[in-house]
Amino acid sequence: MIQVQLLNVNIHNVAMSDLLNNLRDGGLVVTPNVDHLMKLQRDPDFYGVYQEAEYRVCDSKILMYVSHFLGTPIREKISGSDLFPAFYTYYKNDESIKIFLLGAADGIAEIAQKNINSKVGRNIIVDTYSPPFGFEKDGEECQKILNMINSSNATVLAIGVGAPKQEIWVAKHRKHLHKIEIFLAIGATINFEAGNIKRCPKWMSEVGLEWLYRLSSEPKRLWKRYIMDALPFLYLIFKQRLKLYKNPWSKVKRNRTNNILSAFKGFKRM
Template identity: 25%
Template structure:
């Protein structure tokens, strides 16, 4: 994998297969690995959120999830082979864990969503060992949840909580979790549990997943995507002009 930097954020320009292989090697060696994916929204918010930026930069591997970031990096001259979508990487790593007997822990979503997500994961990967799961509304007693994760003896932890909460939670407690690998997966449990539909493949390839989410939840999403997409376009335009002048 080749590491690049875009708007102050380190990123690993990798294929899905390269990311899975690299992560698998570290888990087998019991090397703790903190993982994150970055998309347009996260990259934009990192510019003004120092704590989020610190949590992302602390990660051992930073995959690019979002065609906007892929295209932006390529426009600025970086060789980015493909997008590594968090939901797809999650499924690949579940398959990896199932074949090797690695227990996993699912953290996030509502109680019913994480329960359905756990059952759906087992349905997809029959030999998968779900060491435990917990909803994502635990901020009055974080330490108890951390202790439960550690007591479960899970090797992989997936955290489905909104940004920047999940990144900061992982970075804050990484030395206490007792796992070999931890990854923030955002709204993945909602997709796996069937609560939210994923965009069709053609929209994913065209970088229009954000539009599909707006179509599903217009009142909640339109301001968010309008703001972050506009700011990213401005950042990208300035960076491109700077390279031309340079």
């Protein structure tokens, strides 16, 4: 699969239709946007998760513009809020696809479940849970969530608890989710599906102004994400264009590869 490098992320240059078909084989989907790319400059754990994700798809029209500026255009924007409804529509007649929704405030995921199941015509969302704040640091709470997901017989986990929390949680616990084959990190999408937060008008999304709509809707929560990171992001992109950008975690990647090679050598000696 062709990939496009934006800073220290290799984004899969894939169409929505191809991604949906490829997900039959399972995997973790992450959706990089400007906020993610800036977090990936500061957070080595988040970076490590991104390296291991099977699919990294473009969640931003801004990143599409940037890819054209860098001479390696991305063909399609696939945001989590577009991917998730496309996913459950694509697999609505596949009885093996059973989705667990993890995220949003109390009661919101349940509303999303009812809305989606009504649209699909079957109980494709088999269960939901709204975790408490700080759940990712509570071992007992995490085990409770794992038990709930495993007992639900879900084969898909759609998690919307914000980045990088959702991606790191999946990477840490996916080996304990024995029936889950597909992992979708979908951010605020559960709220959109429940209807308690409105998505921006389609025309704003298509021209790259979704960030402005969301900023105007939640200025206190989002101003730092959209304003404070804008100039540093543009600076790094110009550095990449001039071939001056350096991945701050290149040693992390090399060490990860060296550990894998060491383990393989040890296995051969056994």
